[in-house]
Amino acid sequence: MQDSPAAQATRKPSRIQLRNRKRILDAALEVFSAHGYRGATLDQIAEEAGISKPNILYYFEGKEEIHVTLLNHLMDEWLAPLRAVDPEGDPLEELLTYVQRKLEMARDLPRESRLFANEILQGAPRMTPHLESVLRPLVDQTAQLISGWIAVGRLAPVDPRHLLFSIWATTQHYADFDAQVRVLMDEAEVHAGAAAHLERMFRRLLTP
Amino acid sequence: MQDSPAAQATRKPSRIQLRNRKRILDAALEVFSAHGYRGATLDQIAEEAGISKPNILYYFEGKEEIHVTLLNHLMDEWLAPLRAVDPEGDPLEELLTYVQRKLEMARDLPRESRLFANEILQGAPRMTPHLESVLRPLVDQTAQLISGWIAVGRLAPVDPRHLLFSIWATTQHYADFDAQVRVLMDEAEVHAGAAAHLERMFRRLLTP
DNA sequence: TCGCTTTTTTACCATTTGGTAAACTTACGA
DNA sequence: TCGTAAGTTTACCAAATGGTAAAAAAGCGA
Numbered sequence: 027m028q029d030s031p032a033a034q035a036t037r038k039p040s041r042i043q044l045r046n047r048k049r050i051l052d053a054a055l056e057v058f059s060a061h062g063y064r065g066a067t068l069d070q071i072a073e074e075a076g077i078s079k080p081n082i083l084y085y086f087e088g089k090e091e092i093h094v095t096l097l098n099h100l101m102d103e104w105l106a107p108l109r110a111v112d113p114e115g116d117p118l119e120e121l122l123t124y125v126q127r128k129l130e131m132a133r134d135l136p137r138e139s140r141l142f143a144n145e146i147l148q149g150a151p152r153m154t155p156h157l158e159s160v161l162r163p164l165v166d167q168t169a170q171l172i173s174g175w176i177a178v179g180r181l182a183p184v185d186p187r188h189l190l191f192s193i194w195a196t197t198q199h200y201a202d203f204d205a206q207v208r209v210l211m212d213e214a215e216v217h218a219g220a221a222a223h224l225e226r227m228f229r230r231l232l233t234p
Numbered sequence: 235m236q237d238s239p240a241a242q243a244t245r246k247p248s249r250i251q252l253r254n255r256k257r258i259l260d261a262a263l264e265v266f267s268a269h270g271y272r273g274a275t276l277d278q279i280a281e282e283a284g285i286s287k288p289n290i291l292y293y294f295e296g297k298e299e300i301h302v303t304l305l306n307h308l309m310d311e312w313l314a315p316l317r318a319v320d321p322e323g324d325p326l327e328e329l330l331t332y333v334q335r336k337l338e339m340a341r342d343l344p345r346e347s348r349l350f351a352n353e354i355l356q357g358a359p360r361m362t363p364h365l366e367s368v369l370r371p372l373v374d375q376t377a378q379l380i381s382g383w384i385a386v387g388r389l390a391p392v393d394p395r396h397l398l399f400s401i402w403a404t405t406q407h408y409a410d411f412d413a414q415v416r417v418l419m420d421e422a423e424v425h426a427g428a429a430a431h432l433e434r435m436f437r438r439l440l441t442p
Numbered sequence: 443t444c445g446c447t448t449t450t451t452t453a454c455c456a457t458t459t460g461g462t463a464a465a466c467t468t469a470c471g472a
Numbered sequence: 473t474c475g476t477a478a479g480t481t482t483a484c485c486a487a488a489t490g491g492t493a494a495a496a497a498a499g500c501g502a
Contacts, residue, residue: 042469042479061356065272068460080462081480089460140355143410147351148269150413157417165418187419188431192404195411199403202351205358209365210373211395223396230438239448250449250499276490289450291491 047085049075051099054092059137062144063093063152090152097145097153100138101160107131108164117175118232121193125228126221128197133217139201165190182234189231196224239293255293257283259307262300267345270352271301271360298360305353305361308346309368315339316372325383326440329401333436334429336405341425347409373398390442397439404432 039047053075057066068089072079086092107127111120132139145153169186176183200207200220207216239251247255261283265274276297280287294300315335319328340347353361377394384391408415408428415424 040469040478046479062270062273062352064270065356067458069458078481079460080482083461084479143351143355144270146411146414147348147355148273148413150417154413154417157414161414162417184434185427185431188427191407191411191415191428192431192435195403195407196400199399203354203399203403205356205362206354206365206369207399209358209362209370219393219396220399223393223400226392227400227435227439231435248448248499254449275488277488286451287490288452288492292449297490 043085046077046081049077050082050085050092051096053077054096055100055137055141058093058096059140059144063089063148094152096141098156100141101156103135104131104138104142105161105164108168111168111171113171117172117180118229121172121181121189121232122225122228125193125197125224128193129200129217129221129224132197132199132201136201136204139198143198143202179234181232184231193228196227251293254285254289257285258290258293258300259304261285262304263308263345263349266301266304267348267352271297271356302360304349306364308349309364311343312339312346312350313369313372316376319376319379321379325380325388326437329380329389329397329440330433330436333401333405333432336401337408337425337429337432340405340407340409344409344412347406351406351410387442389440392439401436404435 050071053071054066056074057070060066061070066089068079068082071092072082075082082092086095107124110127111124145151150157165187168190172181172184172186172189175181176186200216211219239247239255258279261279262274264282265278268274269278274297276287276290279300280290283290290300294303315332318335319332353359358365373395376398380389380392380394380397383389384394408424419427
């Protein structure tokens with residue numbers, strides 16, 4: 027007797043399993059990020075993935091498991107630029123580089139940005155544990171790093187957490203509020219203008 | 235023969251009509267802002283409003299009309315602080331006051347903030363016309379005002395639109411991403427810290 | 443108080459949607 | 473190439489949900 031791959035404890039995923047789980051998660055990212063959790067349907071995901079609905083439920087226990095898997099799986103990718111901040115580097119340049127990387131992610135991975143935004147907006151009902159176990163320690167650590175830089179006079183005094191909020195808010199805004207940005211600006215110029223503006227803003231803020 | 239109040243052309247709304255429409259919109263704000271358009275159900279709104287579902291549909295033609303009415307109705311309130319920017323005032327102080335007002339709104343009217351965030355995140359399917367007819371002219375006008383201030387040297391050079399995006403993003407972040415903020419900071423200190431941080435950041439950015 | 447209009451309730455309905463049972467087909471190691 | 477396990481499809485289902493018809497109740501001007 028063997029259980030379906032939907033059960034967590036399955037070991038040694040086959041090639042087919044790997045391929046189809048990936049297809050499903052790709053499709054789910056597309057659909058969840060566009061419509062939110064409740065707005066997305068398994069039928070939409072099935073069509074987008076080119077896999078029948080019951081077959082999707084062969085690979086995942088249900089809609090919620092797909093969503094949680096996506097969120098937790100993408101969290102690492104999403105936080106990579108923050109992990110890449112180098113304690114040995116020049117403080118100002120490290121943080122400005124972080125801003126630019128986040129802005130590039132908003133441009134290149136808007137679906138991921140909207141997926142998270144949707145989840146947080148609803149009160150993070152399916153992600154709070156992950157936020158506490160993954161995001162909080164990383165933020166605590168980064169906040170300490172920034173505080174240290176400030177203490178030795180290499181950055182202007184700033185609340186590290188509010189600084190991070192401002193960086194996240196301003197960069198992700200271009201992905202999450204894209205529909206509004208497009209009403210107010212010509213699409214083509216957005217990214218370059220944003221890059222210059224954020225560079226100036228955070229440089230002014232952080233220069234000692 | 236008379237039509238139900240759900241039809242637009244109804245004239246002279248009765249006292250009962252006024253009261254019940256208000257109750258319904260209050261309840262709808264609560265429910266839509268918490269769950270998004272598709273996540274909200276008429277049953278939830280009905281319970282929250284203390285009015286039966288068919289009775290709600292006596293006052294509004296359907297779920298969508300409630301949502302659109304809410305969005306368009308609240309837009310004015312939401313844009314009031316931007317309209318309050320005084321062309322005759324001191325540029326720096328006017329803009330910093332605007333930032334603080336927006337921050338206060340994020341604290342005091344988080345449901346409105348999330349309602350709009352939800353709608354924009356989904357691509358503004360029910361609000362784009364209103365954005366174009368109401369928001370765009372106001373932003374165009376404000377952008378011209380700011381450009382003028384910059385031209386006469388009373389503000390540091392900044393792209394007016396990206397400046398507005400940054401103000402919106404950073405202030406509304408505290409409402410829209412509250413679930414994340416609460417994971418990372420102690421609730422009580424958030425507002426005061428944010429106010430100080432944003433004051434410093436935008437002052438540094440805008441001081442000539 | 444009468445008679446008409448407005449408002450509210452009761453009883454439904456069709457569709458959508460997440461999910462399941464079980465038969466059927468394909469992959470693959472021995 | 474045969475048999476078993478993995479994967480897929482067909483045919484469903486129950487609950488949720490937006491919405492309606494029509495009767496009952498409440499308001500209200502004369």
